[in-house]
Amino acid sequence: MMPLADFVRSTPFFVIAHRGASGIAPENTMASLQRAIDAGAVMVELDVQLSSDRQLMVFHDSVLGRTTNGRGYVRNHTADELRSLDAGSWFSNEFANERIPFLREAIELLRGKAYLNIELKPLHESPDAAEETAALVALVHELGIAPYMTFSSFDHRALKMVKEHDPAILTLALNVPGDKRMPSQVVAACGADAYGCSVNELSKQRSADAIAHDIPFGVYTVNSEEQLRHALSYGVRCVVSNVPDHIVSVYRSLTSHA
Ligand code: G3P
Ligand code: MG
Numbered sequence: 001m002m003p004l005a006d007f008v009r010s011t012p013f014f015v016i017a018h019r020g021a022s023g024i025a026p027e028n029t030m031a032s033l034q035r036a037i038d039a040g041a042v043m044v045e046l047d048v049q050l051s052s053d054r055q056l057m058v059f060h061d062s063v064l065g066r067t068t069n070g071r072g073y074v075r076n077h078t079a080d081e082l083r084s085l086d087a088g089s090w091f092s093n094e095f096a097n098e099r100i101p102f103l104r105e106a107i108e109l110l111r112g113k114a115y116l117n118i119e120l121k122p123l124h125e126s127p128d129a130a131e132e133t134a135a136l137v138a139l140v141h142e143l144g145i146a147p148y149m150t151f152s153s154f155d156h157r158a159l160k161m162v163k164e165h166d167p168a169i170l171t172l173a174l175n176v177p178g179d180k181r182m183p184s185q186v187v188a189a190c191g192a193d194a195y196g197c198s199v200n201e202l203s204k205q206r207s208a209d210a211i212a213h214d215i216p217f218g219v220y221t222v223n224s225e226e227q228l229r230h231a232l233s234y235g236v237r238c239v240v241s242n243v244p245d246h247i248v249s250v251y252r253s254l255t256s257h258a
Contacts, residue, residue, distance in 0.1 A: 003147040004115050004170060007042075008194070008216050008238075013255075015247050016117055016240045017041035018221055019060060023242035026091035027067065028058045029098040033106055037113050039245040044110055045117040045152070048103050050132060055079035056103035056139070062121070066090070068100070075126075103136075107143050116149035117172065117240075120158045133161040137169065156190035163191045172196055172218075182209040183217055196220060196240070199227055207234040225250045 001007075007014075020032025021039055028046055036044045047060040052075060059082075064070035068085040070077070079102070088095025103118070110116055118136075126132060140146045151162050152172035159171040173192035175183075183195035183206060194216040197206065202219060210217040218238030219231050228250055231239050241247040 001112065001115070001148055004150060005147075005193075007115065011042075011237075013232075013237050013251060014042050015222075015244045015251070016043040016045050016218065016238065017114075017244040018045050018240045018242050020044060020046065021242070021244060023223065023246075026088040026095050026098055028060055028101070029087050029095065030101050030105070030109060031088065031095055031098050033101075033109050036244060037110065040248070041114055041244045043115040043117055045119060045240055046103075046106055047119045047121055048136075049074055049121040050126065051079040051082055052076055053078045054128070054132065054135075056132075056136065057082055058101040058103055058106050060121070104139065104143070107140070107145060111143060111145055111148075116145060118149060118151050119174075120151055120153040120155060120162075122153075122155040122158070129158065130161055133158060134165055137162060137165040140169070141166075150194065152196060156186070156192070159190050159192055167191075170194065175201060177201070182206060183215050184209050184213040187215055194218070199231055199239075202231065202234045202236070204234070207236065211235055222247055225254075229254070 017036035019027035021035035022032050025032035025035045046058050048056055051057050059074055063073055067090050068087045070085040082100045087100050088098030150170040150172045153159050154174045154176050156173055162169055162171055171192040172194040173186050173190055175197035187195055196218045199219040219236050220240035222228050222231055222239035222241050223243050
């Protein structure tokens, strides 16, 4: 694999599997990550937050109810408690054995097979945010994936902390809904290398600004041909999707007839 920075610069268009292949398996589980690899995803996005005993866990919501049989806030449960939950049955009985992954095992599964987009759910709420960011940076170095991944976040202070620990690690600033600043302003403010926003936030001004400033930018979440056509019409070269293999094949059919 070439380093992610080179891949982004040299690839006309690519798709990121959102929370793994979350359209066909329960999001942010080992099953969804494996299905993303099996579907040939070039990059996989997953979400990270902390257990009460400061373990890095792969999970999206701040609360447990939607995607597990648990209740309450993730941050109020230990890793052992989180690991005892069923994180798959809500999607289908076929996935009843899925557990909330540790970030480490998720990285070990994906390493060497796909680029990683590790989304940091708000860390600044933690009193130990700097220490936790240091642990994250240390983990990606220990596992040897630093050149092949990016940290993304709506929490731009967390991205700044990453850069303070290691300026070489790529970061991607997600636009906070309602923030009217242009991509160049957002990335300049937090030192990020790339910019992302919702497909619904695309505008001519945003895409023109990103292109003029040579800022890699992508949009989430693109699951249909209509959404893909919309994104491509703005010059987007990277989309996040729950159904990455479907969007890759739609892209191929659109461009082969161009
Ligand atoms: O990477 C984009 C996307 O993951 C951000 O939103 O809520 O799905 O984590 P969310
Ligand atoms: Mg995410």
